Amino acid sequence: xxxxxxxxxxxxxxxxxxxxxxxxxxxxxxxxxxxxxxxxxxxxxxxxxxxxxxxxxxxxxxxxxxxxxxxxxxxxxxxxxxxxxxxxxxxxxxxxxxxxxxxxxxxxxxxxxxxxxxxxxxxxxxxxxxxxxxxxxxxxxxxxxxxxxxxxxxxxxxxxxxxxxxxxxxxxxxxxxxxxxxxxxxxxxxxxxxxxxxxxxxxxxxxxxxxxxxxxxxxxxxxxxxxxxxxxxxxxxxxxxxxxxxxxxxxxxxxxxxxxxxxxxxxxxxxxxxxxxxxxxxxxxxxxxxxxxxxxxxxxxxxxxxxxxxxxxxxxxxxxxxxxxxxxxxxxxxxxxxxxxxxxxxxxxxxxxxxxxxxxxxxxxxxxxxxxxxxxxxxxxxxxxxxxxxxxxxxxxxxxxxxxxxxxxxxxxxxxxxxxxxxxxxxxxxxxxxxxxxxxxxxxxxxxxxxxxxxxxxxxxxxxxxxxxxxxxxxxxxxxxxxxxxxxxxxxxxxxxxxxxxxxxxxxxxxxxxxxxxxxxxxxxxxxxxxxxxxxxxxxxxxxxxxxxxxxxxxxxxxxxxxxxxxxxxxxxxxxxx
Amino acid sequence: xxxxxxxxxxxxxxxxxxxxxxxxxxxxxxxxxxxxxxxxxxxxxxxxxxxxxxxxxxxxxxxxxxxxxxxxxxxxxxxxxxxxxxxxxxxxxxxxxxxxxxxxxxxxxxxxxxxxxxxxxxxxxxxxxxxxxxxxxxxxxxxxxxxxxxxxxxxxxxxxxxxxxxxxxxxxxxxxxxxxxxxxxxxxxxxxxxxxxxxxxxxxxxxxxxxxxxxxxxxxxxxxxxxxxxxxxxxxxxxxxxxxxxxxxxxxxxxxxxxxxxxxxxxxxxxxxxxxxxxxxxxxxxxxxxxxxxxxxxxxxxxxxxxxxxxxxx
Numbered sequence: 001x002x003x004x005x006x007x008x009x010x011x012x013x014x015x016x017x018x019x020x021x022x023x024x025x026x027x028x029x030x031x032x033x034x035x036x037x038x039x040x041x042x043x044x045x046x047x048x049x050x051x052x053x054x055x056x057x058x059x060x061x062x063x064x065x066x067x068x069x070x071x072x073x074x075x076x077x078x079x080x081x082x083x084x085x086x087x088x089x090x091x092x093x094x095x096x097x098x099x100x101x102x103x104x105x106x107x108x109x110x111x112x113x114x115x116x117x118x119x120x121x122x123x124x125x126x127x128x129x130x131x132x133x134x135x136x137x138x139x140x141x142x143x144x145x146x147x148x149x150x151x152x153x154x155x156x157x158x159x160x161x162x163x164x165x166x167x168x169x170x171x172x173x174x175x176x177x178x179x180x181x182x183x184x185x186x187x188x189x190x191x192x193x194x195x196x197x198x199x200x201x202x203x204x205x206x207x208x209x210x211x212x213x214x215x216x217x218x219x220x221x222x223x224x225x226x227x228x229x230x231x232x233x234x235x236x237x238x239x240x241x242x243x244x245x246x247x248x249x250x251x252x253x254x255x256x257x258x259x260x261x262x263x264x265x266x267x268x269x270x271x272x273x274x275x276x277x278x279x280x281x282x283x284x285x286x287x288x289x290x291x292x293x294x295x296x297x298x299x300x301x302x303x304x305x306x307x308x309x310x311x312x313x314x315x316x317x318x319x320x321x322x323x324x325x326x327x328x329x330x331x332x333x334x335x336x337x338x339x340x341x342x343x344x345x346x347x348x349x350x351x352x353x354x355x356x357x358x359x360x361x362x363x364x365x366x367x368x369x370x371x372x373x374x375x376x377x378x379x380x381x382x383x384x385x386x387x388x389x390x391x392x393x394x395x396x397x398x399x400x401x402x403x404x405x406x407x408x409x410x411x412x413x414x415x416x417x418x419x420x421x422x423x424x425x426x427x428x429x430x431x432x433x434x435x436x437x438x439x440x441x442x443x444x445x446x447x448x449x450x451x452x453x454x455x456x457x458x459x460x461x462x463x464x465x466x467x468x469x470x471x472x473x474x475x476x477x478x479x480x481x482x483x484x485x486x487x488x489x490x491x492x493x494x495x496x497x498x499x500x501x502x503x504x505x506x507x508x509x510x511x512x513x514x515x516x517x518x519x520x521x522x523x524x525x526x527x528x529x530x531x532x533x534x535x536x537x538x539x540x541x542x543x544x545x546x547x548x549x550x551x552x553x554x555x556x557x558x559x560x561x562x563x564x565x566x567x568x569x570x571x572x573x574x575x576x577x578x
Numbered sequence: 579x580x581x582x583x584x585x586x587x588x589x590x591x592x593x594x595x596x597x598x599x600x601x602x603x604x605x606x607x608x609x610x611x612x613x614x615x616x617x618x619x620x621x622x623x624x625x626x627x628x629x630x631x632x633x634x635x636x637x638x639x640x641x642x643x644x645x646x647x648x649x650x651x652x653x654x655x656x657x658x659x660x661x662x663x664x665x666x667x668x669x670x671x672x673x674x675x676x677x678x679x680x681x682x683x684x685x686x687x688x689x690x691x692x693x694x695x696x697x698x699x700x701x702x703x704x705x706x707x708x709x710x711x712x713x714x715x716x717x718x719x720x721x722x723x724x725x726x727x728x729x730x731x732x733x734x735x736x737x738x739x740x741x742x743x744x745x746x747x748x749x750x751x752x753x754x755x756x757x758x759x760x761x762x763x764x765x766x767x768x769x770x771x772x773x774x775x776x777x778x779x780x781x782x783x784x785x786x787x788x789x790x791x792x793x794x795x796x797x798x799x800x801x802x803x804x805x806x807x808x809x810x811x812x813x814x815x816x817x818x819x820x821x822x823x824x825x826x827x828x829x830x831x832x833x834x835x836x837x838x839x840x841x842x843x844x845x846x847x848x849x850x851x852x853x854x855x856x857x858x859x860x861x862x863x864x865x866x867x868x869x870x871x872x873x874x875x876x877x878x879x880x881x882x883x884x885x886x887x888x889x890x891x892x
Contacts, residue, residue, distance in 0.1 A: 057796055059792060059795060059796060084800075085800075088798045088799075088800055089798065090798070091795070091796055091797065091798035092796060092797035092798035092799075093798055096796065096797070097793075097796040099789065099792070099793065099796075101789055104788065104789040104790065105789045105790055105792070105793045106790055106793065107790040107793075107794070107808050107812070108790070108812065108886075108887070108888060109811050109812055109815070109885065109886060109887060109888075110807075110808065110811075118794070118797050118799070119797045119798065122797060122798045122799055122803070123798060154887040154888070156887065156888045167793070170793075170797070
């Protein structure tokens with residue numbers, strides 16, 4: 001055994017029994033993780049990257065079959081074939097794991113303090129007081145303020161980012177030599193994502209733990225890892241230092257992974273205003289009980305005004321909860337609780353939703369689903385509908401035979417193509433794509449974006465493109481609005497906004513983005529500090545609590561959306577008013 | 579506090595609606611208290627006299643409000659059959675028996691179905707799980723009264739562990755009473771045990787697939803640790819709601835089982851009062867039973883909040 005060897009995986013082969021024989025998900029995987037190293041595994045869903053981490057962590061499903069020639073050794077000890085008790089001693093003690101879904105990975109009915117302290121309770125003889133002290137200390141280490149109070153709280157009182165910090169505290173509390181992080185930032189907002197990645201780097205520096213970091217996102221991998229393993233269909237197709245792999249990808253798959261964002265080259269927008277939104281306020285009804293009888297409404301969107309021109313792709317960005325989807329619903333007529341003006345020139349916007357798995361009726365064939373908008377348009381002739389669906393399927397890059405399939409036989413990308421095709425068949429030229437590519441793998445994402453761009457040109461579509469992904473928006477859109485807490489805080493042409501962001505929130509968003517172009521100098525420490533002073537509204541600028549440039553004036557006065565002097569560039573910030 | 583007041587108002591409304599429905603239902607069925615007392619050979623004059631004397635001449639609405647006015651003062655009137663006893667006296671002698679039996683049923687259900695449900699979940703997919711599932715399926719579909727008869731035959735007549743048809747009132751000998759009530763309580767409990775076992779097992783199996791279980795396993799927790807420290811409490815949350823429904827069923831079940839075992843509880847009182855058209859007793863008995871069910875539901879609601887912090891803060 002070499003001195004700095006930690007984890008050594010050799011010829012790991014895992015398969016699952018299916019009706020048509022054994023299905024191999026990992027095929028002779030071999031790699032090492034050295035002491036103090038951060039190794040990334042990148043690949044799309046189904047590549048076997050998560051299966052690899054589950055195998056190391058002894059969390060494979062019961063029916064998984066590990067080939068007898070496989071070997072996983074931790075500091076020279078062979079883990080495959082260990083007794084349940086021996087493995088139990090390793091888990092949570094020498095190896096720990098952080099999962100993708102912080103919202104469901106914590107026990108909802110157990111106090112945070114008990115959950116974080118559990119690895120100590122399982123693996124050490126410390127007293128309850130000592131454990132509690134360590135828990136509070138560790139929660140502070142991962143950047144949570146007020147740990148003494150937090151230990152008494154339950155997971156549902158925490159945001160996603162806080163929960164992920166809790167998961168990390170839990171993973172590091174026993175000072176494991178290896179931490180496995182399986183897509184730990186995928187479910188989080190960009191700003192939070194940057195903080196969590198930073199936290200992993202900090203832990204690595206301070207504790208010297210090795211980290212096996214699994215992600216589908218090369219930018220994330222590049223941010224934290226030294227070495228990267230690229231997986232594709234159960235094989236390791238490429239391995240090397242992050243710079244080497246990203247700058248000189250050798251394998252075909254890696255190449256598509258590295259260069260995978262289409263550009264919206266030709267601008268087809270006209271001067272005709274297609275959608276006019278003026279002083280829009282949107283509310284949600286709050287309902288009390290039957291007996292209390294009181295109803296109220298809470299305001300989600302405040303004074304939103306913008307125009308969308310015919311034939312353009314209009315971007316809407318912001319973190320979750322900023323009102324992006326509420327805006328989409330109001331435009332689509334799905335939320336009638338609003339005042340202000342929405343003019344769509346008689347067009348009914350068609351929605352393409354985020355989740356391709358739940359937005360198609362599983363009980364109906366694709367042909368039926370795609371014919372439905374044609375029936376609504378009043379096309380009675382069955383043969384005509386069939387031929388239109390066939391044409392459309394070809395347009396969206398699918399074989400006409402898909403009409404006879406059910407949604408569950410299709411991949412995520414194929415389903416999203418169907419959603420887009422169905423939206424187009426409605427015959428309206430205005431489409432709202434609400435996080436339409438967010439749930440897809442990077443390579444599939446780029447195919448769908450290309451499809452959208454092509455259809456937009458060919459059919460003369462106007463698209464409102466809602467996304468939390470600033471990179472995608474930059475490549476796709478002509479003009480962008482940035483939303484924060486239900487307001488537009490900045491709007492401009494895409495180049496202008498990305499080159500000269502004026503609002504502190506926009507800047508923070510850009511700082512958090514791990515872009516492949518134009519690296520911004522990220523000041524993580526200042527960001528971390530700022531993000532954790534989130535507090536109650538001061539009645540002034542909504543961004544006051546998180547703002548780096550805040551002054552006393554911002555605390556009291558709510559800023560207006562003002563012109564910056566550049567064409568079409570407006571921002572809502574007190575500093576500008578001076 | 580606000581919550582309690584809300585619940586109390588809901589209780590009052592429920593009781594009012596139920597009392598009204600019972601009153602109307604009772605006025606719709608043929609026959610009345612006078613006929614059942616004087617017999618079918620009574621002269622029309624005697625019947626008319628008796629009617630007037632008992633206040634049955636007035637329309638249903640008037641009678642209802644007269645009854646309601648009394649009830650609000652805690653006066654449920656005289657029994658029409660036992661003219662010497664007030665309704666309250668009658669009920670206070672019968673209610674404890676039924677309550678004791680219901681509580682015993684509940685305890686039996688909890689004692690048997692919790693371990694059995696957990697066991698079934700732990701061996702889910704194995705032969706033992708299948709066996710438990712089959713047996714519970716069968717027991718679930720046998721009516722309580724038949725189980726009662728079966729238990730009487732087996733334990734009373736064959737093994738002679740219990741006296742058949744014997745009874746001591748709880749005032750005289752509490753434990754003696756409990757002894758007599760074991761068989762009927764078991765008869766009521768058995769089908770519900772089967773249901774709770776099935777429900778708990780499915781709940782545990784569902785919870786075992788959740789992400790937080792994977793987290794616990796990754797911390798190095800063993801099977802028992804995961805099951806008892808993480809899964810059990812989560813799995814019990816839906817079961818608690820289910821038990822609230824079971825309580826109502828236990829009460830309904832005991833009404834029937836009291837006939838089989840000849841126990842002088844609320845069930846016997848209710849059935850005999852209905853057949854003699856003794857409407858003040860029926861009114862009061864129904865109200866008491868309704869109140870018990872509503873209050874138990876309220877307690878279960880409170881338990882639910884203890885078990886699930888997410889509800890507490892909502």
